[in-house]
Amino acid sequence: MNFRKRRTEEPEINLIPFIDVLLVILIFLMLTTTYSKFTEMELTLPSADTEQLRDRPKEVIVSIAADGRYAVGKDALQDRSVEGIASALTRHAPAGKDSIVIISADANAPHQSVVSAMEAARRAGLSQITFATQATSAAGQ
Numbered sequence: 432m433n434f435r436k437r438r439t440e441e442p443e444i445n446l447i448p449f450i451d452v453l454l455v456i457l458i459f460l461m462l463t464t465t466y467s468k469f470t471e472m473e474l475t476l477p478s479a480d481t482e483q484l485r486d487r488p489k490e491v492i493v494s495i496a497a498d499g500r501y502a503v504g505k506d507a508l509q510d511r512s513v514e515g516i517a518s519a520l521t522r523h524a525p526a527g528k529d530s531i532v533i534i535s536a537d538a539n540a541p542h543q544s545v546v547s548a549m550e551a552a553r554r555a556g557l558s559q560i561t562f563a564t565q566a567t568s569a570a571g572q
Contacts, residue, residue, distance in 0.1 A: 516551035
């Protein structure tokens with residue numbers, strides 16, 4: 432009989448699969464997490480650092496007053512419906528479908544008025560829409 436003492440190996444913990452699993456979980460959590468900012472509701476949108484105004488021949492400016500009145504170009508509109516705004520945009524678009532619609536809304540204008548102007552531009556076939564803002568005081572210095 433052979434009663435020699437056998438050599439025992441020390442148990443070893445392989446950490447590489449454990450790290451792989453943790454990285455997969457971390458990536459999964461990063462991809463599925465949504466970041467909402469609904470608690471930060473202080474909005475002051477209509478000011479931004481903008482470039483100097485230039486004369487652009489393809490632009491149609493839609494002005495929206497604080498009480499929801501519309502003006503396309505320099506013509507005030509009596510009809511506040513989407514169809515009325517769309518027909519005025521079609522009349523005032525100098526480059527046809529390539530014209531750029533600039534929505535210049537008052538900071539206190541109703542949100543629905545801005546959405547109606549965007550819908551009117553879509554119905555008139557004008558897909559390029561931008562918003563006018565006023566320059567902040569830091570930009571003027």
